[in-house]
C-alpha cells in the first residue's frame with residue numbers, strides 16, 4: 001500500500017485522529033528526506049513497534065547555519081515517498097516551509113549543556129533549530145514513540161534531555177548507526193563526496209575503532225586516546241578534522257579521565273562536505 005502524502009498540519013491531525021481514538025500506538029520518524037538505509041532502519045523499527053507510522057520529511061531552515069548547506073541539501077520527495085511506501089509507512093508528512101513557519105518564529109526550545117560542545121560549538125544555533133522543529137513535530141503528530149539514529153549522538157542526547165526536562169509524554173527510541181560494508185556511516189551528505197573523498201572517508205570510522213581499542217586495552221587518558229586516533233587520520237591529507245572528542249555518553253561533556261561509558265565523536269571536512277560519526281566505548285569492552 002502507498003503511504004499517504006500529507007502537506008498540511010490540519011489534514012495530518014484529522015487523519016490521525018481515528019487511529020488515536022482506536023488506541024493505536026503512533027510512531028514518528030522525523031527526517032529531512034533523501035532517505036537511505038539508515039532511515040530505513042528507523043522506519044522498520046517503528047513499523048515493528050507501532051500501529052501507525054508517520055515519517056516527516058522537512059528540510060528545516062532554522063537548523064542550518066550556512067545558507068549553502070541548506071540550499072544544497074538533497075531534496076528527493078518522490079523517491080522518499082516510494083521508499084516509505086515500500087516499507088509500509090502510513091503517512092508521509094511533507095509540509096512546505098510556509099506551513100511550518102507561517103510567520104517569523106519567535107518561540108524556541110533550547111537545551112543547555114548537552115549542546116555546548118562538539119557540533120553545538122561548531123554550528124551555533126543548530127541544536128536550537130533542531131529542538132524547536134522536533135517540538136513542533138511532536139506537537140503536530142503527538143506520537144507515542146519517536147525514532148532517532150545514534151549516528152547523530154549529540155542530537156539524540158539533546159532530544160532525550162528535552163523530553164525528560166519538559167515532561168513530554170513521548171518515548172525516544174535510539175536506533176544503531178547503519179554502515180556501508182567499509183564502515184562509512186550512512187548519511188545523506190555522502191552523496192556529495194567525490195570518488196577520492198569517498199575512498200578515504202571510512203578512515204573516520206577506523207579512527208573511532210582505534211580509539212575504542214585503546215580504551216578497551218586500558219588507556220584511560222582521553223588526550224592519549226585522541227592522539228593515537230588522530231595519528232591514523234593524519235595519513236589522509238584529504239581529511240580535515242574539525243573535532244575529535246571523548247565525552248560522557250549522557251551529558252556530552254568532555255571527560256578528564258575515562259571512568260565509565262563514553263562516546264568518542266569525530267567531525268571532519270572532506271572537501272566541502274562535513275561528516276560526523278561516533279562510537280560508544282567502555283574500558284574492558286571491545287564490542
Ligand code: PAF
Nearest residue numbers: 030031032060130133152
Ligand atoms: O536528524 C535529522 O534529520 C534532523 O535534525 C531532524 C531530527 C529531522 C530535525 O530536522
